[in-house]
Each structure stands twice: as structure tokens, then as C-alpha cells.
């Protein structure tokens with residue numbers, strides 16, 4: 021047997037490795053970051069019987085191949101005027117998704133620290149002026165899931181959001197609402213108890229338990245962690261071939277259990293989103309929980325429980341883990357999951373996610389409660405191109421309307437949709453289907469389904485400039501307007517001109533840690549506009 025010689029001090033415990041890496045990179049690296057590298061086969065785990073060591077040399081090589089090089093790579097692709105300060109790469113994921121920002125998934129939201137950067141009262145080499153102060157009123161005419169509203173609240177500012185999509189406004193308003201949190205916990209617990217009783221009439225939970233046990237044994241045998249990943253990363257295993265083979269090997273075990281517990285996998289039809297993307301069992305549970313929520317009297321509690329249910333069902337669609345963002349085809353059996361490097365299963369009951377998200381939501385609302393200021397935020401569901409802001413606001417909050425009329429709005433911080441990038445209604449089709457919210461896809465500016473062609477671009481330019489022209493009526497004279505956009509087609513100079521505004525500064529920021537499949541260098545610009 022060949023012996024490998026190691027240098028003294030080469031092996032580090034996970035704790036030592038995290039300390040070493042933190043110093044080496046000059047940023048916090050936790051032991052779980054190191055475990056992540058092991059689990060995803062980036063570095064090797066040494067040691068047995070519960071002892072875990074990593075090699076300093078391997079770790080160094082890994083970092084050399086990635087971190088320091090990232091900035092250089094981004095700048096070579098996107099230009100030296102890239103403002104690295106705005107990458108916010110010093111923040112952990114838990115901070116960029118802090119408290120209510122993670123109450124519900126939403127594709128296309130900006131990170132709260134970016135909003136904070138422009139709204140708060142600091143200055144630096146790039147931001148040489150303070151644009152807003154406490155008690156100001158901020159407007160976001162493309163409010164989406166309400167990031168700007170939440171940050172305005174934290175900073176003691178009032179804010180109005182507008183969004184064309186009912187469900188997006190619903191998420192935004194749920195984030196800023198003030199709740200009776202013990203009341204939510206009580207009602208949610210009662211519903212959970214009822215759901216558990218409902219489940220006793222079926223064998224779903226027993227089926228899932230036995231299936232998990234079988235999967236565990238199977239995965240330990242064929243996909244031992246972290247060795248399996250390590251081999252895949254080094255090309256010693258052909259992942260596609262091996263995964264497919266093992267997927268087929270597990271199918272008879274799965275089919276036997278389906279038969280034993282009489283699980284209905286077929287769908288009556290696939291005419292609606294709910295019918296297409298949920299197993300009959302799951303659909304029955306969803307409808308059961310929703311029927312209980314509908315009976316609640318406190319409308320705030322009812323709304324937040326609806327949001328929890330929506331987040332739950334999103335996680336329970338019959339799809340693979342890697343297709344959660346872009347649904348491909350519904351699945352009905354276990355499958356090889358390249359994301360987790362093992363055989364995974366679809367969900368057969370909503371109970372686990374309902375309980376997890378209920379707990380998580382209550383914790384997030386409680387955390388936000390400790391930071392809230394006594395200011396007003398709300399989102400209106402209208403078309404920003406032609407909304408009569410004062411009239412619509414009056415319908416929901418007279419006192420706030422008086423304030424807005426008196427003080428006027430100080431400025432805008434917003435990220436408009438871009439041409440042909442996202443269908444904002446479609447991404448939450450399950451919620452529209454279940455709650456019966458009216459869809460207004462045709463009023464979205466620049467939706468994905470209209471493409472990126474010349475006509476789409478022209479109508480986009482018209483749409484965004486119409487919004488700016490309409491919003492201008494409600495702004496103070498010396499307003500500050502910030503728009504975040506990845507303006508590949510250079511449309512914003514024309515938009516500004518059409519809206520009678522001028523671009524006074526552009527902040528170009530790198531976008532790191534993208535969760536989508538496209539991991540290439542990517543930047544966005546924050547246009548600072550003012551009146552001419």
C-alpha cells in the first residue's frame with residue numbers, strides 16, 4: 021500500500037479550518053461553510069469514527085480557484101467601473117433574507133441591504149449625499165413583494181407601494197402588517213391539530229415514513245455522503261448514467277409501497293394548476309386547511325395564514341428539487357436528484373411544510389416586531405401607468421392620504437420589471453388558482469411571454485416612462501428617483517428623456533450568489549434620476 025506523506029499542520033479540525041479560512045479570506049467562514057464544502061465534494065473529509073479533518077492545502081487551492089478571482093473575473097467581464105462595494109458580499113444569506121423578507125418566495129426581489137444603502141443616512145466614496153430622512157414618504161411603483169416598504173419601515177419612513185399583481189401586493193401587505201402574533205399561533209395550532217386528525221383517516225403519513233426508511237437504506241448504500249459527490253466531481257462516476265440506473269433500481273420498491281398503502285397517484289385531469297401539479301392527497305389536504313382558514317374572523321390572521329399555506333403548497337408541487345423554480349413536467353415517482361446527489365421523492369402530504377413555515381413565519385414576524393417603527397406602509401393593487409394615487413389611497417387609508425397630500429412624496433426607490441424576463445403572475449399560478457385572485461397578466465409591463473423583440477422593447481420604454489410621468493405628479497419638486505435595472509439594451513436614457521427626467525448618476529453593482537442556474541458574471545445598474 022502506498023503511503024501519502026502529509027506536512028505537519030496540514031490537517032485541521034472543522035473549527036480550526038473555519039478560523040484559518042476566516043483569516044485567509046479576511047471574512048467570516050463558519051464551520052458549517054466548511055462542512056458544506058465537504059458535503060458538496062469540493063474538498064475531502066479525512067478521519068474516521070466521527071473525527072473530521074480537512075487538508076489546509078486542499079482548502080487553499082479551493083479558495084485560490086474561486087474567491088479572489090471572482091472580483092477580477094467580474095471586472096474583466098463587466099468593466100472596471102463596477103462598484104464592488106455594492107456587492108454586499110460580506111452579508112450572510114440569513115441577513116439578506118432577514119425577518120419578513122423570507123415570508124414567501126418571489127422571483128425578482130432585490131436585497132434589503134441595497135434599499136437600505138440608498139434610503140439611509142450614510143455617505144461614502146460612491147454615495148456622496150444623503151437622499152432621504154426619517155418621516156419622509158417613499159414610493160415604489162413596482163412594489164413586488166414589498167422589500168422597499170419593509171426597509172422604509174425599519175428606517176422610520178412611510179411608504180406606498182403599487183403593483184399590478186394581486187398576489188404580489190398581498191405578499192407585500194402581509195409583510196408590513198401589524199399582527200396579534202399569539203393569536204396567529206393559536207389559530208395555526210388548531211388548524212394543525214385538525215389536519216393531523218384529517219390525516220389519520222388516510223395512510224399518507226405511514227406511507228411516507230416507510231418510503232423514507234427504504235430511501236435512507238438505499239441512498240446510504242448507493243450514494244454514500246460525501247464520498248459519492250467527491251467521486252462525481254472528480255469524474256470517477258458518470259452521474260447521469262449512474263443516477264438513472266439507480267433510479268430504475270429503486271422503482272419496484274416504490275411501486276410496492278404505493279400499492280401497499282393504496283396511494284392515488286393519478287390526477288382527475290390537468291385543466292387547472294392545482295389539478296396538474298398536486299397529487300390528489302395533497303390537494304385534499306390543501307383544500308381542507310384552506311376551508312379552516314376561510315372561517316377565521318380576524319382578517320389579518322386569515323391573510324398571514326393564507327400566506328403560510330401558499331408558501332407550503334409551493335413547496336409541495338409534484339416536481340423535482342431542481343425544477344422548483346421553472347416547472348417542467350409533474351412527476352409521480354421517486355427520481356435521481358442531482359441537487360442532492362441521491363434518490364429523492366415528491367411530497368405526499370403538506371403537514372411537514374405547513375408546520376415548518378408556521379413556526380418560521382411566527383419567528384420572522386416577532387423579529388420584525390422588535391425593529392418596527394411607528395410609520396405607515398401599504399401596497400395598492402393597480403396599474404402604475406394610470407393609477408390615481410390619491411383616490412386609491414383614500415379608499416384604504418384616509419389619514420395617510422391627508423399626510424401624503426400635505427407632505428408629498430420625497431422620492432422613488434424601485435426595481436421595474438425588465439423586457440421579457442419574468443412572468444410575475446405566472447410564477448405564483450398556484451396561489452391565483454387556490455385563492456381565486458383575479459389575474460391581470462396583460463397589464464404587466466415587459467412580461468416574459470411577450471419576448472424581447474423590438475416591439476416588446478418599444479412598448480416597455482413607453483410603459484416605464486408612462487409610470488414615471490404619472491408618479492411625478494405626487495413627488496416633491498426636488499425628488500430623488502432610483503431605479504434598479506440590468507439595462508442590457510440601454511433603454512433607460514430614452515425612458516428618462518420621455519419622462520422629462522435626467523440621469524444624474526449610475527451605480528453599477530455586481531450581483532453575486534445567484535440562485536438560478538446562470539452563475540455567470542452579472543451586474544445591475546441603479547439609475548439616479550432627477551427632474552429636468
Ligand SMILES: C[S@@+](CC[C@H](N)C(=O)[O-])C[C@H]1O[C@@H](n2cnc3c(N)ncnc32)[C@H](O)[C@@H]1O
Pocket residue numbers: 126128129130161162163164165166167168182183184185188402403404405434435436437438444445463464465
Ligand atoms: C422586479 S419586480 C419588483 C420586485 C421588488 N423590488 C421586490 O423586492 O420584491 C417588478 C414588479 O413590477 C410589477 N409590475 C409589472 N407591470 C406593472 C404595472 N403596469 N403596474 C404596476 N406594477 C407592475 C410586477 O408585478 C412585479 O411585481
